[in-house]
Amino acid sequence: MARLGWILFLIMTLIASGLAYKFIISGETEVAPDGRTTILLEDSERDFLLHEMRNFLIAVQQISEGIEKDDMTQVVRAAKKVGSGDLAHVPAGLMGKMPLAAKKMGLSTHKAFDQMAMDAEQLGDKEHVLSQLNQILPTCTACHALYKTG
Numbered sequence: 001m002a003r004l005g006w007i008l009f010l011i012m013t014l015i016a017s018g019l020a021y022k023f024i025i026s027g028e029t030e031v032a033p034d035g036r037t038t039i040l041l042e043d044s045e046r047d048f049l050l051h052e053m054r055n056f057l058i059a060v061q062q063i064s065e066g067i068e069k070d071d072m073t074q075v076v077r078a079a080k081k082v083g084s085g086d087l088a089h090v091p092a093g094l095m096g097k098m099p100l101a102a103k104k105m106g107l108s109t110h111k112a113f114d115q116m117a118m119d120a121e122q123l124g125d126k127e128h129v130l131s132q133l134n135q136i137l138p139t140c141t142a143c144h145a146l147y148k149t150g
């Protein structure tokens with residue numbers, strides 16, 4: 001009886017770790033013909049992600065313009081729109097399908113915009129905003145080089 005208990009325990013542990021691996025680390029993916037990783041999404045999840053992406057680009061454009069005009073109010077407003085507050089609306093399914101590395105890059109991008117909004121508000125230093133923007137952009141290009149949707 002005790003042995004059966006252990007076997008059941010082992011099986012449950014294996015299933016749990018398999019699910020955890022799938023949900024947390026690997027996500028729902030396949031290799032794309034161009035060598036990138038395709039994140040397999042429902043249409044609605046893909047629409048959500050791409051909408052979020054277009055908002056990222058709008059923010060980058062407005063922040064860059066804010067730096068040129070030395071308008072830190074515009075920078076703060078634009079950066080706040082794509083900060084971590086955005087994450088509350090992410091569909092749970094989408095989170096589960098994103099590989100861990102992609103989730104990390106997405107999360108750190110939102111957090112970097114939080115920090116930019118805070119700093120621009122407190123320091124009002126456009127040079128600092130520019131260097132923060134230049135730290136964020138490589139994460140955008142790195143993620144695009146690794147992942148696509150499908």
Ligand code: HEC
Binds near residue numbers: 137141150
């Ligand atoms: C977590 C990874 C990740 C990060 C970080 C990321 N992107 Fe994306 N982005 C994607 C994926 C995946 C797509 C879909 C590409 C595809 O299917 O070919 C995409 C698509 C886009 C698109 C096209 C949207 C459309 O409607 O087709 C834009 C614009 C974009 N990203 C801008 C950005 C900008 C700007 C940043 C940085 C501030 C950024 N992205 C950061 C993963 C990311």
